[in-house]
Structures are given as C-alpha cells and as structure tokens.
Amino acid sequence: MKKFLLVAGIIVLCLFIVDKMVLKDKGIVKNFSQKYEKIDNLENLQVGIEEGQLAPDFELSDISGKTVKLSDYKGKKVLLNFWATWCPPCKSEMPHMEKLHNKYKNDRFEILAVNVTTSEKNRNNVDQFVEDYKLTFTVPLDENGKVFQQYGIMAYPTSFFIDSDGVIRKKVLGAVDEDAMEKEILRLP
Numbered sequence: 001m002k003k004f005l006l007v008a009g010i011i012v013l014c015l016f017i018v019d020k021m022v023l024k025d026k027g028i029v030k031n032f033s034q035k036y037e038k039i040d041n042l043e044n045l046q047v048g049i050e051e052g053q054l055a056p057d058f059e060l061s062d063i064s065g066k067t068v069k070l071s072d073y074k075g076k077k078v079l080l081n082f083w084a085t086w087c088p089p090c091k092s093e094m095p096h097m098e099k100l101h102n103k104y105k106n107d108r109f110e111i112l113a114v115n116v117t118t119s120e121k122n123r124n125n126v127d128q129f130v131e132d133y134k135l136t137f138t139v140p141l142d143e144n145g146k147v148f149q150q151y152g153i154m155a156y157p158t159s160f161f162i163d164s165d166g167v168i169r170k171k172v173l174g175a176v177d178e179d180a181m182e183k184e185i186l187r188l189p
Contacts, residue, residue: 036169038189049151051171055080055162058147060114060140063127068112068140071166076108077188079181080160082148084119085129087156089175094133096178101137104185108164111137116153118145163188 039045047054055078057071070080081097083090094113101111113135115126123141130139142148151158154173161170161184170184 035187036163036189039165039167042165042167045167049160049168049171051168053168054166055160055168056150058150060142060147063115063130063139063141068138070112070162073110073112074166075164076110077104077164077185078109078160078162079111079185080162081111081113081157082116082142082151082153082159083113083157084116085125086120090157091133093157093175093177093181094135096176096181097137098133098135099178100182100185109185109188112140113137114140114142114147116145116148116156117141117143118148119156161185161188165189 042054045052045054047056049056055070057069059067059069062068070078079097079100081093083094085091097111097113101109117123117126120126123143126139126141129135140147151160157175159170159172159176159181160168161172163169169188172180172184176184
C-alpha cells in the first residue's frame with residue numbers, strides 16, 4: 001500500500017511539473033484559476049458564438065417589458081444563460097446564479113438569463129418561476145426563438161461567460177455548479 005501511494009504521488013508530481021514547465025500557459029493549473037488576459041486588438045475579432053469571439057448583440061424584452069440589449073452591458077462582465085422553466089438542470093443552477101448575482105453585482109457583473117419562451121407551455125410559467133425562485137437578475141424573453149438560434153443553443157442550460165469587452169471567454173453546455181460559476185466570473189477581465 002505504501003509503494004502504491006508513493007508511486008501515485010510521484011505520478012501526480014510529474015504531471016504537475018509537466019503542466020507547469022512544458023505546457024506553461026496552456027496547462028491545466030495555469031488556466032484553472034488565473035484571470036483571462038485582456039485582448040488588445042478587439043477590432044480583429046470575429047463576431048460569433050465560440051470562445052474568443054465577440055458575442056453577437058441581440059435585443060429582447062425582459063419579463064417587465066423593458067428592452068434589453070447585450071451591447072448595453074459593454075464594460076461589464078456578463079453571464080449569459082439560456083434556460084427553460086421545465087428544465088431540471090436549469091432549476092438547480094438558478095439559486096447559485098441568484099447568490100452570485102447578489103455577491104458580485106457591485107463589481108460590474110450582470111446576469112442575463114434568457115428564457116427560451118418558445119419552449120414554454122405558457123408564458124405565465126416564466127413569471128411564476130421568477131417569483132418562486134426570487135430571482136432579481138435580468139430575465140429577457142426570447143419569444144420567437146431568434147436569439148436561441150443565433151447562439152446555436154443545443155441544450156438547456158447553456159451559459160456564456162462574457163468579459164467586459166464583449167468577448168466570449170467560456171461556453172458551457174449543461175448546468176454549472178456554484179464553485180465553477182464563481183471561478184469563471186472571477187477570471188473575467
């Protein structure tokens with residue numbers, strides 16, 4: 001048993017050394033917790049839905065009828081989340097999103113939780129969901145599915161972590177737990 005633990009420890013140490021010395025900036029340890037670097041030549045970036053591209057702008061109305069444009073949030077870090085009320089993983093991450101919204105809202109951080117209303121049985125389900133979960137972040141309604149298609153959403157939930165310059169830094173299909181969500185928020189410049 002002692003030999004096994006010693007061998008396992010040596011392997012982990014070797015992997016750590018390779019990660020830090022050989023892989024450097026591309027290594028797991030570096031990319032796990034370090035802030036993303038600011039991008040200098042934003043004008044050279046393409047607009048798209050992949051990491052490293054400028055997030056496509058959109059205009060929707062939120063649950064109270066107020067117009068919401070992604071471009072209005074330039075200068076702020078944004079968690080753009082696509083969800084539906086009937087989606088169990090969406091339900092599980094909403095309390096985490098609310099907690100982090102309250103924790104970081106004074107640090108130029110916003111959450112835009114786009115409800116894909118075309119997938120809902122009833123539009124009133126969205127209002128009830130927001131009330132039940134006591135959500136205070138912005139909930140735009142994609143009532144015709146245009147933004148859903150624009151962002152190529154294949155699964156609920158899907159999250160885009162967008163930096164203050166409008167660049168997508170991380171795209172996540174499926175639910176994100178609170179720790180992972182917070183780490184991504186803190187990495188955004």
